[in-house]
Amino acid sequence: xxxxxxxxxxxxxxxxxxxxxxxxxxxxxxxxxxxxxxxxxxxxxxxxxxxxxxxxxxxxxxxxxxxxxxxxxxxxxxxxxxxxxxxxxxxxxxxxxxxxxxxxxxxxxxxxxxxxxxxxxxxxxxxxxxxxxxxxxxxxxxxxxxxxxxxxxxxxxxxxxxxxxxxxxxxxxxxxxxxxxxxxxxxxxxxxxxxxxxxxxxxxxxxxxxxxxxxxxxxxxxxxxxxxxxxxxxxxxxxxxxxxxxxxxxxxxxxxxxxxxxxxxxxxxxxxxxx
Amino acid sequence: xxxxxxxxxxxxxxxxxxxxxxxxxxxxxxxxxxxxxxxxxxxxxxxxxxxxxxxxxxxxxxxxxxxxxxxxxxxxxxxxxxxxxxxxxxxxxxxxxxxxxxxxxxxxxxxxxxxxxxxxxxxxxxxxxxxxxxxxxxxxxxxxxxxxxxxxxxxxxxxxxxxxxxxxxxxxxxxxxxxxxxxxxxxxxxxxxxxxxxxxxxxxxxxxxxxxxxxxxxxxxxxxxxxxxxxxxxxxxxxxxxxxxxxxxxxxxxxxxxxxxxxxxxxxxxxxxxxxxxxxxxxxxxxxxxxxxxxxxxxxxxxxxxxxxxxxxxxxxxxxxxx
Numbered sequence: 001x002x003x004x005x006x007x008x009x010x011x012x013x014x015x016x017x018x019x020x021x022x023x024x025x026x027x028x029x030x031x032x033x034x035x036x037x038x039x040x041x042x043x044x045x046x047x048x049x050x051x052x053x054x055x056x057x058x059x060x061x062x063x064x065x066x067x068x069x070x071x072x073x074x075x076x077x078x079x080x081x082x083x084x085x086x087x088x089x090x091x092x093x094x095x096x097x098x099x100x101x102x103x104x105x106x107x108x109x110x111x112x113x114x115x116x117x118x119x120x121x122x123x124x125x126x127x128x129x130x131x132x133x134x135x136x137x138x139x140x141x142x143x144x145x146x147x148x149x150x151x152x153x154x155x156x157x158x159x160x161x162x163x164x165x166x167x168x169x170x171x172x173x174x175x176x177x178x179x180x181x182x183x184x185x186x187x188x189x190x191x192x193x194x195x196x197x198x199x200x201x202x203x204x205x206x207x208x209x210x211x212x213x214x215x216x217x218x219x220x221x222x223x224x225x226x227x228x229x230x231x232x233x234x235x236x237x238x239x240x241x242x243x244x245x246x247x248x249x250x251x252x253x254x255x256x257x258x259x260x261x262x263x264x265x266x267x268x269x270x271x272x273x274x275x
Numbered sequence: 276x277x278x279x280x281x282x283x284x285x286x287x288x289x290x291x292x293x294x295x296x297x298x299x300x301x302x303x304x305x306x307x308x309x310x311x312x313x314x315x316x317x318x319x320x321x322x323x324x325x326x327x328x329x330x331x332x333x334x335x336x337x338x339x340x341x342x343x344x345x346x347x348x349x350x351x352x353x354x355x356x357x358x359x360x361x362x363x364x365x366x367x368x369x370x371x372x373x374x375x376x377x378x379x380x381x382x383x384x385x386x387x388x389x390x391x392x393x394x395x396x397x398x399x400x401x402x403x404x405x406x407x408x409x410x411x412x413x414x415x416x417x418x419x420x421x422x423x424x425x426x427x428x429x430x431x432x433x434x435x436x437x438x439x440x441x442x443x444x445x446x447x448x449x450x451x452x453x454x455x456x457x458x459x460x461x462x463x464x465x466x467x468x469x470x471x472x473x474x475x476x477x478x479x480x481x482x483x484x485x486x487x488x489x490x491x492x493x494x495x496x497x498x499x500x501x502x503x504x505x506x507x508x509x510x511x512x513x514x515x516x517x518x519x520x521x522x523x524x525x526x527x528x529x530x531x532x533x534x535x536x537x538x539x540x541x542x543x544x545x546x547x548x549x550x551x552x553x554x555x556x557x558x559x560x561x562x563x564x565x566x567x568x569x570x571x572x573x574x575x576x577x578x579x580x581x582x583x584x585x586x587x588x589x590x591x592x593x594x595x596x597x598x
Contacts, residue, residue: 016410016547028414040529102379103388128528128548131409132391137349137379146350146461149376152522162464167372169286169475169523170468174348177460186512186529187522240388244404244417252554255575257566261585264560264578265592272558272575274481274537275596 040124054198084212084220106138111233136183277308293369295436307398332440354452357384370428388420411551432534479507488542545570
């Protein structure tokens, strides 16, 4: 199986409360925050690795995992880290975030898919900076491929995948035939969430994503990484969604600590009047 | 013509409450544009839902009813929604799992820009822009869609549920568009529903949420409080990941976003991604053993205490206070 995994570099999501909006409101200031791979994209990569191995021998790839990112030169770090974790090849589309929207990313990815011809595109359901949750859906539409979004489980079958989607009030199971797009949710990295045809159904993964060993980090420096331009992928780089300005969220007024349950109930009843 | 199309969400033949939030958006947007709004219902056997939608003040209720649309698939629904959507200025749905799956595909078919999970519509004359949370709600962007048709999904907790209004709207059938070729390569296998007697998280007036600290006693401790208050149960990601709570209870950036009148965070430390899902609540109560937990920074009322002793006492005192 050949899998394409788009990865995005984002400002450290655990410190998202430290983003600042300048008085002019013309941008979101992330200076001083560390860069990390978008967590959902890391989960997508882990899923792709699980789909191309038998579980017991994670260094032997049964198939190919190609990672792609959209960003300036320094985002190659994100790609190298993915190569160290087990991906085979990497592509960087040279562009900055302010020149992109979900639609343009999807159109560029569609062009890359035409060239790379993967069986599956596995990607995070959303990036935790823009929280836009749309690229996978738009990509499936542009390609005319079936989509299983918000996947919590993936089981490879002959010629396709059986996907459990986390939706409101339960789980919808879909069967998609290759080629297809899958976007993944949090629980895709649980120990029994993803099985390739080769992986024994009794096999259990470690919870979460795998980490690269030092020799793999060294070896990753030799794996192929190519750069392409947006213009190589589409002649139309116009954005369909632009941001006029940014605002800080409304601040909550400081609360109080109560000393015991009696005081809490009294406040809720007589002050907040919510009981 | 600057009219709005609301894409309804239907479950078991009934209109889901998510629809009513999109209708509230449509009322604002239609008033700003000097137009009207219509409600589109796609599915199989949706007559009752159409009757219900007809009472929501729309210019028309449009129905695409076919046996092939029984189980929702974006590949079969998107073509019809996009075909009908061509005649409108804005196509809107709610950012539920349904809306978030369907609407970007509709936007792609229409060549339209799509703004996700908006919390406010801003009208300057006849120009609409959309305020939406980013960075787990730590920043808001004012999104401008540059295409003739706009596609948006609204955050359910930010738009109140529309009440019935006006005369009954005419119900018209619309053609079911041919499914996408991709529909031949996707098969609906099953929907495993989690049965829940309590109100839905997105709609509840009171939410009682618990964290990992509750361990296996999650239900035992929280259910009496939720039942006393008629509340929905919620959970932190950590509690869901550890298996103490069902994953559909998760409140947060990637779970449900709620904004009830009263929110209890019990044994929840207050990670950024959890705060993203509940910061909009009117009154927040936090109970946690750790007085330095970040949850206390957003709580109106904080109680530093052991939750296993506190919650039963809280139940008893609330019952006494109401007696």
